[in-house]
Amino acid sequence: MSEPVAARMSPTGALQVILAPLRGFTDAVYRTVHARHFAGVDLAVAPFVVAAGRRATLKALADLRPEVNPLMPVIPQVLGNDGDGFLDLAERLAGLGYRSVNWNLGCPFPMVARKGRGSGLLPYPGRIAAFLDQVSPRLPVALSIKTRLGYENSEELSALVPILNRHHLEALVIHPRTGIQLYDGGVDLERFAACREVCHHPVVYNGDIATSADFRRVSERFPMVTQWMVGRGVLIDPLLPARIKQMPLPDDPAGALRSFYEDLTEAYARRLSGPGHLLDRMKGFWRYASLGFEDAETVWLRVRRAKDMTGYRRLAAAIFADCPLRRPETGLTSQAL
Numbered sequence: 311m312s313e314p315v316a317a318r319m320s321p322t323g324a325l326q327v328i329l330a331p332l333r334g335f336t337d338a339v340y341r342t343v344h345a346r347h348f349a350g351v352d353l354a355v356a357p358f359v360v361a362a363g364r365r366a367t368l369k370a371l372a373d374l375r376p377e378v379n380p381l382m383p384v385i386p387q388v389l390g391n392d393g394d395g396f397l398d399l400a401e402r403l404a405g406l407g408y409r410s411v412n413w414n415l416g417c418p419f420p421m422v423a424r425k426g427r428g429s430g431l432l433p434y435p436g437r438i439a440a441f442l443d444q445v446s447p448r449l450p451v452a453l454s455i456k457t458r459l460g461y462e463n464s465e466e467l468s469a470l471v472p473i474l475n476r477h478h479l480e481a482l483v484i485h486p487r488t489g490i491q492l493y494d495g496g497v498d499l500e501r502f503a504a505c506r507e508v509c510h511h512p513v514v515y516n517g518d519i520a521t522s523a524d525f526r527r528v529s530e531r532f533p534m535v536t537q538w539m540v541g542r543g544v545l546i547d548p549l550l551p552a553r554i555k556q557m558p559l560p561d562d563p564a565g566a567l568r569s570f571y572e573d574l575t576e577a578y579a580r581r582l583s584g585p586g587h588l589l590d591r592m593k594g595f596w597r598y599a600s601l602g603f604e605d606a607e608t609v610w611l612r613v614r615r616a617k618d619m620t621g622y623r624r625l626a627a628a629i630f631a632d633c634p635l636r637r638p639e640t641g642l643t644s645q646a647l
């Protein structure tokens with residue numbers, strides 16, 4: 311069995327760009343095609359696997375098989391609040407060759423939060439303490455956590471940090487919003503700063519970085535942070551990690567993007583069953599990709615109208631030929647995300 315490119319979350323001291331988990335988007339197909347076309351991503355945290363129900367888990371684990379993750383180093387993410395289920399899944403991930411797992415304490419969706427999972431667990435520090443007391447000494451792999459500032463209010467994480475400080479964590483990834491905010495409103499950099507100061511673990515910043523100008527602004531404010539997780543910004547501009555790292559960019563960005571989306575389409579055509587699923591998947595990407603064009607609305611309307619894959623392929627080619635890309639430094643704000 312081949313080994314997955316198993317990543318660790320601990321900082322190296324160098325600037326690191328981490329691809330965020332985006333369920334429905336940054337799966338093994340996307341990660342592999344992105345790594346084949348563009349530089350800049352050091353590692354990815356995979357979208358969550360639920361630590362419950364063996365059948366569902368098996369399906370989700372298929373995306374973490376080493377053979378479908380040949381290029382981009384990956385850390386699997388687990389969603390759940392049951393220590394035994396988490397440990398069971400961690401064993402299986404270790405069996406696949408992984409050396410680190412990420413615990414999802416950030417998912418804001420009411421269906422998840424209501425069950426006391428994801429950010430829905432943040433108001434219960436006692437339950438988190440009991441979970442970590444059970445899990446962390448028995449884990450066969452390293453642990454990191456991805457979280458929000460709280461579920462209902464942004465003070466919950468501050469109350470939790472002393473508990474997190476008692477355990478060995480590779481890193482704490484903070485998306486500075488509350489769960490009930492979903493993706494509305496701004497990120498709270500003051501609270502991020504306050505949590506980072508009292509946290510003994512390396513802290514990774516995540517949230518609303520859509521351009522290299524966004525990155526400069528936040529990184530100037532937090533020069534001590536070396537690890538940056540980016541999600542939707544990469545869907546909008548797949549060159550964002552390379553821009554953040556000031557790496558050389560393709561001479562013809564539109565051509566490079568066109569070839570990336572063509573490969574992505576063909577890779578999903580091999581993975582998904584039937585053209586309807588494929589069309590839906592590609593339209594999902596274009597919801598974000600259209601924001602990378604000057605006239606985002608027109609681009610999105612054109613793609614949305616595609617009725618079949620022949621029409622979609624023709625449209626995508628025409629868009630890259632006719633529609634100017636947004637200048638990378640301009641225009642996008644967190645509202646656009």
Ligand SMILES: Cc1cc2nc3c(=O)[nH]c(=O)nc-3n(C[C@H](O)[C@H](O)[C@H](O)COP(=O)(O)O)c2cc1C
Pocket residue numbers: 330331332333334335356357358387414416417456485516517518519539540541542543647
């Ligand atoms: C469609 C979608 C799916 C997501 N799936 C996950 C997930 O599986 N696990 C997770 O921890 N966060 C998930 N997130 C949250 C992102 O990882 C990230 O924290 C959030 O989008 C903020 O970062 P960004 O502004 O760079 O996108 C998801 C977000 C979106 C929009």
